[in-house]
Every structure is written in structure tokens, then in C-alpha cells.
Amino acid sequence: MEKQKIAELRKILTSRLNRPMRYYNDTCTRCGLCYDTCHAYQGIPEKIYSPVGRAEVVRKLYKKYTRLSGYLFPYWGDSTSFNDPVMDEAYKAVWSCTGCRRCVMNCPFGIDTALMMSVGKHLLIQNGTAPEELVMLADAAVEKGKSIEEFKEGYRQVIRDLEKEVQKRLGLAEPDGLIPMEKKNAEILYVGLAGAHTIVNPAIIFNAARENWTLSFFEGVNFGFFAGDPEKADFIAKRIINEATALNVKEIVIVECGTAFRIMRFLMGKLPFKVSSIVEVIHRYLAAGRIKLKDKSVAEPVTYHDPCQIGRNGGIYDEPRDIIHAVAADYREMSPTREQNWCCGGGGGLVALDNEEFRIKSGKPKKEQIVKTGAKIVVTACENCVMQLKTIANGYGLDVEIKYLTEFVCENLIR
Ligand code: SF4
Ligand code: SF4
Numbered sequence: 340m341e342k343q344k345i346a347e348l349r350k351i352l353t354s355r356l357n358r359p360m361r362y363y364n365d366t367c368t369r370c371g372l373c374y375d376t377c378h379a380y381q382g383i384p385e386k387i388y389s390p391v392g393r394a395e396v397v398r399k400l401y402k403k404y405t406r407l408s409g410y411l412f413p414y415w416g417d418s419t420s421f422n423d424p425v426m427d428e429a430y431k432a433v434w435s436c437t438g439c440r441r442c443v444m445n446c447p448f449g450i451d452t453a454l455m456m457s458v459g460k461h462l463l464i465q466n467g468t469a470p471e472e473l474v475m476l477a478d479a480a481v482e483k484g485k486s487i488e489e490f491k492e493g494y495r496q497v498i499r500d501l502e503k504e505v506q507k508r509l510g511l512a513e514p515d516g517l518i519p520m521e522k523k524n525a526e527i528l529y530v531g532l533a534g535a536h537t538i539v540n541p542a543i544i545f546n547a548a549r550e551n552w553t554l555s556f557f558e559g560v561n562f563g564f565f566a567g568d569p570e571k572a573d574f575i576a577k578r579i580i581n582e583a584t585a586l587n588v589k590e591i592v593i594v595e596c597g598t599a600f601r602i603m604r605f606l607m608g609k610l611p612f613k614v615s616s617i618v619e620v621i622h623r624y625l626a627a628g629r630i631k632l633k634d635k636s637v638a639e640p641v642t643y644h645d646p647c648q649i650g651r652n653g654g655i656y657d658e659p660r661d662i663i664h665a666v667a668a669d670y671r672e673m674s675p676t677r678e679q680n681w682c683c684g685g686g687g688g689l690v691a692l693d694n695e696e697f698r699i700k701s702g703k704p705k706k707e708q709i710v711k712t713g714a715k716i717v718v719t720a721c722e723n724c725v726m727q728l729k730t731i732a733n734g735y736g737l738d739v740e741i742k743y744l745t746e747f748v749c750e751n752l753i754r
Pocket of ligand 2: 376435438
């Protein structure tokens, strides 16, 4: 590896050495309690897929470049220099971690492996070896933010077609205004994704609740965050914040995308409006009687998968369960559940990569959880989780249907 490249990587490494990172570097006792808490290690029991095994890759670099003992005596100091094999190892560690933070819940010191992996992702970006797919998607999102005016007319046309779909499903006479755009002073700015289902189903719910809302021009998903590029992640999130500010809305409501929700709610500092997940909003409508669902109309056993960024890292557990309970006559909880729920293995951008065989294997704990419930319908509230749960269901030949929560609500909505 060239000296110039090493200097650049070293700069990134030291720039990320804040207080939490020092603590995580210093306190790991190698007790190994975290090994069995990672779904990837459960599926493929290799050290590099364990939380401590992954973290060691980053920790050894810190020892080399921030400690005299590690710098002078690598063997004694248990340190490694930047070189191509180390960066390959970092890729394996980082791009098999979903950032689910289940290990954090089970480490006696609360060591945040996901945060340590974000340093690894940042180093891979600088090294030019981050997954190309994610870098390209992040660049496209940045470009859209820079030249949004050029995208607007094409997007309005797409939305006019989706309005007809909403009209048909709601049985209304006219499609106009069913998906409002650029509406100033609306109560809600709803942020969807590229897929039509992420707009049509929420639009049906908003119209049923007679909400004063407007649709964002941007997708909620943050490929800058997934790729591990802090600058792009910040820019991508701020496109939506700027749009909400210009429209003077009171609340941003995020599509079923766990990471998009967590970034906007917890990582963007204090915002002049409320940030909610669509799950919370549906729950609010139901509690206030603004929408009505067919009482216990689904007889088949139903279970719920907590998306890590909405449940464990977002604190939303009861709302989706209350919604499902209203409709399902036979609800079955997974075990373990809530903050100890197993990650499906698709988060952190992994579902966008060419790694299906790995994801099927690392989805083994989730497969076992689903099978034990005997459920025929698995409901969840995250795009990545739906895609990964479908991969698991196909990979293991499970006889289950995977559904978005919004889809489940729309199917059982009293019009
Ligand atoms: S449980 Fe915590 S302290 Fe123990 S090995 Fe894992 S990260 Fe280190
Ligand atoms: S954050 Fe999740 S995927 Fe990453 S090491 Fe911890 S348990 Fe494994």
C-alpha cells in the first residue's frame, strides 16, 4: 500500500477517535459473551463474524496508530498496520454486520460494535474499496438533491399514475389531490421510497384518516449512511430537512425504513418539527378513531418481526403490536422478542449487495424464530426486513407470507 494512502487512512482513523471510541477500544476484556448474540456468527461460526472478532480489526489499527507500544512493538502491542490484506479483512468484518446492535445489549460494557464498524466503513470508502453499488446509489441521491428541479416534472407524472391506483382502491370518483405534493403548511411531510407500494399504501391510510399531508420529492433511504460516508449521509438527510422547512410542515413521517427513521429521529440533532415513523402515525389514527380496521378479521396465525432500527434502536414496540392485535385473531409473539429479537440479517445496506448465500445462512436464527411461532403471516415495518425475510423464506422453503405493516393495514381497512 502506498505511503500516501496510508496517511489518508490514518487521518480518517484518528479523526474518528472520540470518547466513545476510546472507551470501546480500551474496555473489551475478550470475555466472548457477545459471540452468540450475533445472528451472523450463529449462522456461520467464524471469528470474523462475531462482534468482538469484527471490532478487533478496527481496534488493532487504533493500537498501531494511536499508541506508542502498538506502533513500536506490533506483536507485543497486538496491532496491525494498514495494508491490503487488513483492508480485505475489514471488508469482511464490516460488510457482514447489519448494525443491529443486538451485541450491545449483551456486552457487559455496552461496547457498540456497530459504531466501530462505521469507522471500518469510512476507511473502506477512503480506500476506494467500499461496495460500488452503495457508493453509486449514494451518489445518485446526492445528485438528486443538487438538481431536484430537473427531477420534479417526471416525478409528478409518476405520482399522477399512483393517484389513480389510490382512487381505485378507495373507490372514489376522482384521483386529483389524493397524493398532494409541494403543499405548504401541511401537518405532515411523508417521505417514501422508490417503490410504488411505499406511497400507495400510506396514501390510502392518510386519505382514510383525512390527513392534511404532502409527499416528499425524496426517498427516505440513506445510501450515504449505508455506504459509511458521513458527508453524503448528512447531505442526503438534509435534503429532506430543507424540504420540510421550506414547506413549513409540522411533522416528518418516515416510510417503513428503519435506518431512515433512526437517522432522522435520533442522529440529525434538534429539528423544528416532529419526526415519526408511519407505524406511530397509524397507531395514532387507530387510537383516535380516525381509521377503523376489521376487528379480528385475519384467522391465520400472524407474527411480527421488530426491525432493529425501529425496535431495539428506535424504541417502538407496542404500536405495531396494537395495530396487528386489532386485526389478527391469532397473534403469536416470537421468542426472544423486543430488544432481544434476532436481526433478520438484511440491514445496514447488506440487502443491496450480491451476498444472498451469506444472508440465507446468517438468517438462520430468524428462520428458527419464525418456524417456532407456527405463523403463516409475518408482518414487519421495514423495506430491508421485508426483502431479507422473503430471501429467508425462499432459502429455507418456509410456508409463510411476508407483509408490510401498511399493506396489512390497507387490506383490513374499513372504507
Ligand atoms: S461481550 Fe463486550 S467485553 Fe466481552 S468480548 Fe464481546 S465486546 Fe468484548
Ligand atoms: S451489530 Fe448486529 S450484526 Fe453487527 S456485530 Fe453486533 S450483533 Fe452482529
